[in-house]
Amino acid sequence: MSERFLITGAQLPSGERTDLLLDGGVIAEVGSIADAAGATVVDAAGLIALPGLVDLHTHLREPGYEQSETVLTGTQAAAAGGFTAVFAMANTSPVADTAGVVEQELSLGRAAGYATVQPIGAVTVGLKGEQLAELGAMAQSRARVRVFSDDGFCVFDPLLMRRALEYVKAFDGVIAQHAQEPRLTQGAQMNEGALSGELGLAGWPAVAEESIIARDVLLAEHVGSRLHVCHVSTAGSVEVVRWAKARGIDVTAEVTPHHLLLTEELVASYDPRFKVNPPLRRAEDVEALRAALADGTIDIVATDHAPHPIEAKECEWDAAANGMVGLESALSVVHAAMVDTGLIGWADVARVLSETPARIGRLAGHGAPIAVGAPAELTLYDPSASAEFDLARLAGRSVNSPYLGRTLPGRVVATFHQGYATLLDGAVRPADEVARHAAERLEVLRG
Amino acid sequence: MAVRTVLQQADIDRALTRIAHEILESNRGADGLVLLGIPTRGVVLAERLAASIGRIAASDVPAGALDVTMYRDDLGRNPVRAPRPTSLPAGGIDGATVVLVDDVLYSGRTIRAAFDALSDLGRARAVRLAVLVDRGHREFPIRADFVGKNLPSSTRERINVHLHEIDGDDAVTIDGGDADVASAADAAEAGRDA
């Protein structure tokens, strides 16, 4: 028996208050709903209803790095953060560079049932930057891959990048570039500037990101392709993207929550929780990124959720792994950095964290505005809550969050995926229940 | 809090003059005498005594400073202490009769440390001890050879020695022993000789 939910008194992104009935995997009714027999009632007074969040940049680590995260635990983290779909980066082991690996990823996601797992395919074989991976086979596989990325590495060879951009046009794909000039960032440990000089940490200069973005937008223009720029982190990159968009180049860009909130000063502690690639930048960069997200130069927020085991962070800075978990905290961070600062409203939050990422990734069934007949992908968020972000808020396998001990606004109260709850009353639902609902939905869809 | 003055300037002068005579008498003259004061106020007292002995005996009596900080057995029980310079007279201490000089003799731990410090600097023929005030409560079998004033006291009381070279006036005072209201500076000073 599939679940039905009557959500009462929720506030839509538009500001309007309404009841919502989730039934049969869709939003069955919107408005004032008097009677819904047999439905579980969720009192959403004071809560904001957002279309289920979509993350275009998640590292799920399975297969290969299950000590950090699995598809199951990563999507539990997603549910805890209000996400109903995640795009899984290709840097697993084996690398997601064949139809077989992406289909395995897809199956694991479906079986777990906490969120849609949409695999991203590698651009090059083994992420080595030498030879194109089987982009077409991945696109035509059951996983229907549309986003390709060597994330973790830059597709540095300009000819290979050009070919990749051209090739994916055949199936409306997009190359998501991790923009990092490798020669300029050899051994890089943090943003290059006054602080890196003082701390004696090798610098990661802004120009190493900006020069690659500049090259790639020009390549995209030249071959008439679609480009997506991962984790834009500098004010200069914003300028380049703005220029490219003004020229009509088909480029989209993402920013991570941490680059919207945190600055390089945190590195002075040498606490590896703040080690991330691209690195935390200056306050001026944070300001520019916020403004760019508000004015649409940057299209979306993507988490770059990057789980690592404790030992990869409990060590000296140089030896520590890059990356932060981000799914569970993303909405609160965007709330703090963008909404509380008055830069954007909740409708914009729905756009940058759900509608646009789904569109960039060509992901059906997600990112649709809340309306009758839309898929029942939904997040209920309490914007009035404010609390110290603690371990209890983390639902994945790893705890490398830079926000632990920091007070953040808001809290995700409930997440609904395919009409059933994956998070209820702030608690991730048990894996067996969720898997059972997922199997039922699959059954229904297959008829 | 009651503060009593137990020695005034004239009393201190008299006590030091008497000690000077006693040192000369026991040493049968000024030959071979070296006076080493224990910082901070012991150094001033050693200089005064050396001058006094010199006047009486009409000869130069060398004086110096012996810091014992590095030899204390209670370093780990207190905040870090800044050591003070040690300065020996040019001739050193080998074969000399060293008179250690301190302001207050209490537990005896400072003097014990001074013996260790002294033995690292050379071999004295004899070592004597002169103090301005002996307040009792010894924790070591140590006794002064020359005492300005015996001042039986409660452990809760504080004895403060003022010397004009350092403090601007000469006096020995005793605080009522209410530890709660004693000033931090007094506490630090009392701790030094504890």
Add this chain to the structure above:
Amino acid sequence: MRHLLSTRSLSRDDAIALLDVAEDMAAVQEREVKKLPTLRGKTVVNLFFEDSTRTRISFEAAAKRLSADVINFSAKGSSVSKGESLKDTAQTLQAMGADGVVIRHPASGAPQTLAMSGWIDAGVVNAGDGTHEHPTQALLDAFTMRRRLHGAASRGRDLGGVRVVIVGDILHSRVARSNVWLLATLGAEVTLVAPPTLVPVDVSGWPASIGYDLDAALATMPDVVMMLRIQAERMQGAFFPNSREYARTWGLDDARFAQLPTTTMVMHPGPMNRGLEIAARAADSPQSTVREQVANGVSVRMAALYLLLSGEREVAR
């Protein structure tokens, strides 16, 4: 003082207090019995993740002259090949009852990580971390300057008005960083001279002036010229064309040395590349403080260990 991690965070009063204690330690080094009982029963571990016999021996002598037990833990190579982490090593030292850990590490910030992690209660002395800091080297340099300038009257004094020129690979030098902060704190005027490639990109916040012209800097007749070691491997990184050009442009050669007043101190943290950054005549001249620096290193490190380890331990996190 609970740890000595950097000179950046050292106040003027703390720095002078340490230099003054070092004067007392130096006095002990001049007498027949050079040993003090002060740290009897304490255990000091020299934890070296990088080879540096000079620094290790200096710390070892300092600890032994204070009667501490010394354990040398050379983690270089072995720890990496065995896959042992800094954390595991720290916990081993904790189990051994280390009271003080002197750490040399190729990663900037490793001493701070060790001190702040809670893995260990010991006081931590940074003996050089990556390209970050080397505080005891800067302290011994300042001590050497102060002694040369003020002799027996050094106690309590700073380096107000002393003009210091530091020459060489500023970018990779922990000695330069520690000296810049400490010398500025003590009132000295610091000028850095280096090829532009070997200066961090933004040093606008450093309390020092920057120049590329060594002759111009020497023409101001500085009180101190400090030459830094230049590492041959920097040539691979295209920081400068070759050692000949480096020596000609940024080396203290005979001609440049001859132009200096005879009162100018010539310093080098060692080991020297004679003929590259410094000519033999300058290195061996009476103006050179190289040997004093070695002797003073022991006194300064004794002072640091004394200040860190002699008092009661606050078990503070």
